Amino acid sequence: MKDKKVPLLEMRNISKDFSGNQVLNDINFSIEKGEILGLVGENGAGKSTLMKILFGMDEIRDTGGYGGKVIIKGKEVNFTSPQDALEKGVGMVHQEFSLLPDFSAAENIVLNREPIKYSIVSELFGDRMHTLNREEIDAIAKVAINRLGINLDITMKVSSMPVGHKQFTEIARELSKDVLGETNPIELLVLDEPTAVLSEKEADSLLIAMRKLSEQGISMIFISHRLNEIIDVCDTMMVMRDGLIIKHIPIDGVKVQDIARWMVGREVSNKAKPRKFDYNNIETILDIKNLWVDMPGETARDISLEVKKGEILGIGGMAGQGKLGIPNGVMGLYTAGGTVFFEGSELKLNDPRALLDAGLAFVSEDRRGVGLLLDESLEWNIAFTAMQVQDKYLKKYLKGFMTWRDSKAIEKVTHEYIDQLEIKCTSSKQKAKELSGGNQQKICLAKAFALEPKLLFVSEPTRGIDIGAKSLVLNALRKYNRELGTTIVIISSELEELRAISDRIAIVTDGRIEGILEASKPSEDFGLLMIGQKVEEAI
Amino acid sequence: MENIKLADKIKSFAHDFGWPRIIIALFLLSLFIMAPFVGVNINTSLSDTFNRFGMNCIMVLAMVPMIHSGCGLNFGLPLGIIAGLLGATLSLEFNFVGGQSFLMAMAFATPFAVLFGWAYGKLLNRVKGGEMMIATYVGFSSVAFMCMMWLLLPFTNPTMVWGYTGKGLRTTISTEGYYLHVLNDFLAIRIGEHFVFPTGMVLFFAVFALGIWAFLHSKKGTAMTAVGSNSVFARASGIDIDKTRILSVILSTWLGAMGILVYQQSFGFIQLYMGPFFMALPAVSAILIGGASVNKASITNVIVGTFLFQGILTMTPSVMNSVIQTDMSEVIRIVVSNGMILYALTRKTEATR
Numbered sequence: 001m002k003d004k005k006v007p008l009l010e011m012r013n014i015s016k017d018f019s020g021n022q023v024l025n026d027i028n029f030s031i032e033k034g035e036i037l038g039l040v041g042e043n044g045a046g047k048s049t050l051m052k053i054l055f056g057m058d059e060i061r062d063t064g065g066y067g068g069k070v071i072i073k074g075k076e077v078n079f080t081s082p083q084d085a086l087e088k089g090v091g092m093v094h095q096e097f098s099l100l101p102d103f104s105a106a107e108n109i110v111l112n113r114e115p116i117k118y119s120i121v122s123e124l125f126g127d128r129m130h131t132l133n134r135e136e137i138d139a140i141a142k143v144a145i146n147r148l149g150i151n152l153d154i155t156m157k158v159s160s161m162p163v164g165h166k167q168f169t170e171i172a173r174e175l176s177k178d179v180l181g182e183t184n185p186i187e188l189l190v191l192d193e194p195t196a197v198l199s200e201k202e203a204d205s206l207l208i209a210m211r212k213l214s215e216q217g218i219s220m221i222f223i224s225h226r227l228n229e230i231i232d233v234c235d236t237m238m239v240m241r242d243g244l245i246i247k248h249i250p251i252d253g254v255k256v257q258d259i260a261r262w263m264v265g266r267e268v269s270n271k272a273k274p275r276k277f278d279y280n281n282i283e284t285i286l287d288i289k290n291l292w293v294d295m296p297g298e299t300a301r302d303i304s305l306e307v308k309k310g311e312i313l314g315i316g317g318m319a320g321q322g323k324l325g326i327p328n329g330v331m332g333l334y335t336a337g338g339t340v341f342f343e344g345s346e347l348k349l350n351d352p353r354a355l356l357d358a359g360l361a362f363v364s365e366d367r368r369g370v371g372l373l374l375d376e377s378l379e380w381n382i383a384f385t386a387m388q389v390q391d392k393y394l395k396k397y398l399k400g401f402m403t404w405r406d407s408k409a410i411e412k413v414t415h416e417y418i419d420q421l422e423i424k425c426t427s428s429k430q431k432a433k434e435l436s437g438g439n440q441q442k443i444c445l446a447k448a449f450a451l452e453p454k455l456l457f458v459s460e461p462t463r464g465i466d467i468g469a470k471s472l473v474l475n476a477l478r479k480y481n482r483e484l485g486t487t488i489v490i491i492s493s494e495l496e497e498l499r500a501i502s503d504r505i506a507i508v509t510d511g512r513i514e515g516i517l518e519a520s521k522p523s524e525d526f527g528l529l530m531i532g533q534k535v536e537e538a539i
Numbered sequence: 540m541e542n543i544k545l546a547d548k549i550k551s552f553a554h555d556f557g558w559p560r561i562i563i564a565l566f567l568l569s570l571f572i573m574a575p576f577v578g579v580n581i582n583t584s585l586s587d588t589f590n591r592f593g594m595n596c597i598m599v600l601a602m603v604p605m606i607h608s609g610c611g612l613n614f615g616l617p618l619g620i621i622a623g624l625l626g627a628t629l630s631l632e633f634n635f636v637g638g639q640s641f642l643m644a645m646a647f648a649t650p651f652a653v654l655f656g657w658a659y660g661k662l663l664n665r666v667k668g669g670e671m672m673i674a675t676y677v678g679f680s681s682v683a684f685m686c687m688m689w690l691l692l693p694f695t696n697p698t699m700v701w702g703y704t705g706k707g708l709r710t711t712i713s714t715e716g717y718y719l720h721v722l723n724d725f726l727a728i729r730i731g732e733h734f735v736f737p738t739g740m741v742l743f744f745a746v747f748a749l750g751i752w753a754f755l756h757s758k759k760g761t762a763m764t765a766v767g768s769n770s771v772f773a774r775a776s777g778i779d780i781d782k783t784r785i786l787s788v789i790l791s792t793w794l795g796a797m798g799i800l801v802y803q804q805s806f807g808f809i810q811l812y813m814g815p816f817f818m819a820l821p822a823v824s825a826i827l828i829g830g831a832s833v834n835k836a837s838i839t840n841v842i843v844g845t846f847l848f849q850g851i852l853t854m855t856p857s858v859m860n861s862v863i864q865t866d867m868s869e870v871i872r873i874v875v876s877n878g879m880i881l882y883a884l885t886r887k888t889e890a891t892r
Contacts, residue, residue, distance in 0.1 A: 333775060353777030362775065370775050373768045375835070380765070385776040388762055403758040 006074040008033050008219050009054075009090075009188055013068035016049055016060070016243075023049050024243045027068070031188070036210060036220045038234035038251070040227065042263055042493070046243040047223055051190055055082045055092060072188075089187040091174035093194055099166060101159035106141035108158055109173045115140070144176035149212040150205060164202030167194055168209070175213075189213070190221045195229055207233045225318060227256045227531055239263055260527025264495045275503055277311060284341075285309040285487050286330075286455055291338035292511075293322070293329025300325030301511030303338070307455070307489055312481050314502030314519065315491045318530050322511035323491050324365060327457035331355055331362040333370065342455070356389045361453035363444045365460035365491070367437070371444040374433035378425060381432050381443050382417055383410040386450040417446035421476055438469025445476060455487045456480075462497060474501050495526050557830050563847045570854040577861035582733035584854055590723070591849040593740035594805045595825065597747055598798030598818065599845045601791045602826045606836040607755065608787035609767035610663055611671040612823045617678035617815035618659055619795020621685050622652035627800060627809050628708065631717055632696050641718035641804060648796040655681075656792030660785030671833075675819070682816045689811050712809040723805050740805060747797065748838050754790075763787055767834045798822075820880050824848060827883035852876055 007030035014027040024046045031037050041047050052059055053066045056079030060066055069076050072088065079085040082092060099108045107114075115136040122129035141154045145168070152168055161169070171194075175186055191210075195203040203226070210220060210233055224230055230237055231251060239247040239262040246262050286307040293300040300322040307313050317323040329336030332352040340347045348354040364370035373381050386392040387405070393413065395404040414428040421442040425435060432443060441461060448456055458477060462470040478501055481488050492498050498505050499519045506516040507529035514529045553561060574581050598616065605613045613619075626648025635643045659677055666673045690707040694700055699712050713719070725739025754760045766773040766783045774780055799818070803809050826836060829844020855875045856868040 331775070333771075352775055353779070356777040364775065369769075370771045373765055373772050375768050376765070380761075384761065384765055384772075387758060388765075389777050391758070394758055402753075404753075405756050405758075405761055 007031060008035075008073060010071040011050070011054070011068065012071060014050065014053060014070075015067040016046075016053060018063050022243055024053075024066070027243075027245055029238060029245060029248055031219050031221070033187070034214050034217045034219055035236060036214050036222055036234045038230035038237035039221055039223045039240065040225070040230060040237065040259060040263060041240035042495070045240040045263075047240055048192070049243075050240070051092070051192065051221070051223070054079070054090070054190070055085045056080050057082070086174075086177060086186075089185055090190070091177070091186050091188070092190045092192065093167075093171050093174060094192060099158045099169060102157060104155050104157055105145075105152060105161070105165070105169045105172075106138050106154040108169055109141040109144055109154075109176050110137050111173070113177070140176050141172065144172040147175055147213065147216065148172060148209040150209055162202070164198050164205065167198060167202070167206060171209070186218060188219045188221070190223070192223045193225065194222075195224055195226055203229065225531070227259045230259070231256065256531070257524050257528060260531065261522070261524035264523045264527045264530075275311075277308065277503060279308060279504075282311075283309045285343060286489075287341040288326070288330065289339045289341075291326070291329060291336060291340065293325035293334050293336040295322075295325040295328050295334040298322050298324040298328070299511050300329060300336075300508070303508070303511070303513055305506060305513055305516075307487060309487055310481075310485050311503045312478070312488045312490060312501055314498030314505035315489065315508060316493070316495050316498050316505055316526065316530070317508035317514070319493055321508050321530075323493075323508040324459060325511070326508070327362055327459050327489065327491055328364075331360065331457060333362075333364070353389070356385070356451070359454035360457070361385075361448040361451045361455075362457040363441075363448050363459060363461060365463060367440050367444055368433075371447075372432045372440060375431060377429045378418070378423075378432060378435075378443060379407075379410045379414045379428050382414050382446045382450055385447055389451065392450070413450060414446075417442075417449065421446060422472060436465075436469075438465035438473070441465055441469065441473055442476075445473065449480065452484075453486060455489065457489050457491070459491045460493065461490065462492065462494065470497075477501065495523065495530075499523070499526075560828070560830055560843060560847065563828060563851065567847060567850045567854065570851070570858050573858055574854065577858055579857050579861050580733055582731055584857060586734045586736070587853045588846075588850045589741070590735075590737055590805060591853055592846050593723075593737045593744060594802045595798075595822065595849055596744045596841060596845040597794055597801050598822045599825045599829075599841045600744070600747060600751060600838075601794035601798055602822060602831070603751055603755075603836050603838070603841060604763065604787040604790040604794070606826075606831060606834060607760075607767045608763045608784045609770055609834055610660075610784055610787060610791075611674070611833050612826070613674060613791045613795070614671050614819050614823065615659055615674035615677040615681075615792075616795045616819040616822055618655050618681045619652060619792040620799040620815035620818055621681055622655050622792060623648045623796035623799035623803075624685075624809060624811060624815070625651045626796060627714075627803060628694060628699060628712070628811075631699055631712070631809075632694050634696065636717055638718065638721050641721045641800065644718065644800050645797060648800065649793060652793035652796040653789055656789030657785060659792060660788030663788060664781045664784055678819055679816070682813065685815075686812050708811055710810070710812050710814075712811070714803055714807055714809060718800075718804045719807050721804050722801060737805070740801060743801060747794065748841065751790075751794075752838050759783075759786070821848065821852075821876060824876075824880040824883035828879065848879060851879060 010030040012028055014024055016024040027050060039047055054070060070078065077088060079088070100111065115133040116130035117133045119129060119131050138154060145152045145154065148168060148171060150168055152165055158166060158169065174189060177186060195206060198206060207229060210222070214220065222230065222234060231254060234251050236248065236250050237254065238245055239259065241263060284306045288303055288305045291300060291303040297320055303326055315323050315326060325334065328334045330340055332350050332355055336349050340349060342358050342360065347358055368374060373384065383393050387394060393406045393409040395406045396402070397404065411428055417423065418425065418428060423439050423442045425439065432440060435443065461473050461477065474497065477488055477490065480486055490498065490501060502519045504516055505519050505526065507514045507526060509530060517525055571581065571584065574584055601616060601619060602613050605611065626644040629647040630640045630644035633643070662677065663670050663673065694708055699708050701707050701709055722739040722743050723737045727738055728736040755764065762773065762778045763783050763786070765776070766778060766780050770780050825844040825848040826840055827844065828848050829840035831840040831844070852872065852875060856871040859871050860866060860868045
C-alpha cells in the first residue's frame, strides 16, 4: 500500500459549503488499488456530502459546486452524474434497494442493459421487437455473482429473497456492468451502510464477498456504523467529524474504543461548569416507565427514565435508535404506551392537551411540519399555544362566553421574545416561512417559553442551523434553566452539543436507554454506549 | 417624488388586491359604461346587481368556516341548502305568515343544519385530504335522496302540495304571502323609477359577516384558522382537530341554510328537488374570484368575490343581448357563469389576503 504508485482515487483539498455553512473543509485522501477504506463518522460529519461530490450529484452542483479536485488514476475527473461515474468505473451500492420485486435476480442484474436477440419481426417493426437473450442474461448474472463468491439462485424473484440476497443482487448489478463491456471495468465501489439492514450472518458473508472483490483488485469505500465490521474488513480507516478528517490510518491495532472516541471526541470551549447534583436526594419531576412509542423510523421500545427536577438531561444516540420517539411519545404526537408520572401524578398519554395542561412543553425537531404555522405571522406562532392552553392574550366578555384575541398583548409578547432571542425579522407580522432556519428555531423556543412550562422537551434544537444561531439557542436554553429553574430534556444527535449543555446524558440504543452518564465523562464512554456496548453505569 | 410614492402605492394596492380581481373589476366597469349605449337601463342593472349580491352572499360566506379549518371549499353546500328548505317548508306547513314565517323558517332550519353538519363533518374527518371530492358527492347524493323525500313527506299545506293528488311537494313553491321580500323591503332605498337598494338584505348579510368575523377573532376561531393552516401544529398545541373541523362544517352548513332562505325571500320561490343541485359551484367560484384559496379566506374575499361574480353574471347577458339584438340571454348567462367557474377553479391555489 505504501509504494509510490499513482493512487486509484485521490481527493485533494475538497471543501464544500451550503450557503455559508461549511460542511467539508480541506479533505485530502487517496485509495490504492484493491484497498478497502472504512469511512466512519457521526451523522452530519460530512460523509454523504463527500460521496455526493465524488459521484457528481446534482445536489452539489445546484448548491454552488465544491472546491478541490477529484483525481482518478492521475487524471482529474468531474463526474456529471452517477451514470457518468459508473462509466468511468466508479459504482455505488445504496442503502435502500432499487430493485424490481417481481423480477428475478438475473433480470434485475442486467436491467435496462439486457442482451437482445435479433428476430424476424424486428425487421418489420424495428428494434423494439428484439427478444431477450435469456441464456446470455443468465450467464452475465452468474459471472457477476461468482465474482462475489456467494451462492445466489439467479432465478429467484427479488420479492421472495431474504434481505441479504437483495443486497448481493444490488452489488452484482454494479459488477455486471463491466462484464457487458459497455463501461470501463469497475475499479471502485462505494458501499453506503450495506450491512445496516442485514442480519449478522448475512453481514459476514457480505464482508467475505468484499474481501474477494478486493483480491480481484477492486477498491472499496465502506461506510458503516458497525465499527467491528470496519475493523474486520478494512485495510485503512478514516474518521470524519465536522467536515474534517480526524484520523486516516491503517486499521492494524485499532480498537473499537479508539474509533468511538475519534468519532465524538472534541472538546467544546463554551462549555458551562458542570453542576454537581446529588441525584439520589432530589425530587424526580418526570418518571417514565416502560414507554413504547410507535414513531416510524424512531421507534422507542422500552424506555424507563427518571428526570430530576431542575436538571438539563440530554438524550443522545444514533439516528433511528428511538431517541426522538421519547418526546414525541410523551407529548402525544405519536401513539405511545406505558406509564409516565409527572410530579407524582400519572399523565394521560396520547392527549397533547392534557400534557400541556400538566405543564410540559415541546419544541419539535420537525420545525416546519410541527413547530410552526408557516403561513401565519410570528405573533400567531408565538402566542397561539399559550392562548389556547392557558387563555393568555385573550380579552373576555360576558363572563368568558365571548373571547377576543388581544392583539396588543400578542404584539407585546412577540416583541419581547424578538429582542430576547435576537430574532431577525422585518416585523412581528412577518410570516414564519420567510425566516431562516435559525430564526424559525428561535420562534419555536419562544412559543414554548410563552407557555412557562415546568418541563421542556427540546428536540434537535440545532439541526440545520448555523453556528452562531446554535450557540444562541443553547445559551437561551441554559439561561432559561438557570434563571427559572425549568427542567429541560434535550434530545440531539450531536453528542458534543449535549455534553456542552447537559448535566447528565442518556444514550438510547435500539429503543432502550443503554445507559445514563454524567456529561463530564470522557466521550468514548458515550461512543461505546451508542454502538451498544455497555460500560459500567455511573449513576 | 410625489409621483413615485403614488406609483408605489398603486403597485402595492394592485399586489394586495390581486391582478385577476382588478381585471375582472375593470371588465365589469366597462360593461356598466357600455350599457347605456346599447339601450340597457343602468339603474335597473345596478339594482339587479345589488339584489343578486344580497341574495347570494351568505351562501358564499358559508365557504369561510370550512376553508379556515382546512376542510377545503364547501362543495357540499346543497346539504346546508336542504336544511334551509326543510326549515322553509315546515314554516309554511305551520302557516306562519309575513316576517314571522321567515324567523320560523330560520328556527326550523337550524336543528337540521346542525344535525346534517355534524354528520357531514364526521364523514369529512374520515377522508382528510380528499374532502372536496367527497363533499361534492355528499351534496349530490343528499339532493337525490331529498328528491324522494319531498314526495313522501306528509306535507298538507295546499300552497305547497301538488294540486291533483293532494300530496307530495311541488317543484317550486311561491313565498308570496309568506316571507316574500321581507328583507328586501326592509328600509329599502328607492331612487327614481328603476333603482332599489335592498338595505334589509344587505344589513342581514352584514350581521352574519360581522358574526363570522368576530368568531374568527375569538379563541375558538383562532384555533380553527390554525387547524387549517397546519393541523399538526394545532394538535401539538392541544387542539382537538376533529371537533374543530366538525364545528366549522356545522357553521358552514348552517350558513348555507340561512343563505338559501335569504335567496328565496328575494327570488320569490322555494325551489325543491333539483333546485339545490347547482348552487355550490357559483358560491365556490365567487369566493375564489374574491381572492380566497383552498385554505385561506376572509370576509373581504366574500364581499369582493360575490359582487364581481354576480355583477358580471347580471351585466354580461343583458349587454351582450342588446348588442347582438337577439334573445340569447339564457345561453350567454350559462356560458358566462360556467366560464367564471372554470376560471375560478383554475385559480384555486392562488391566494391574496
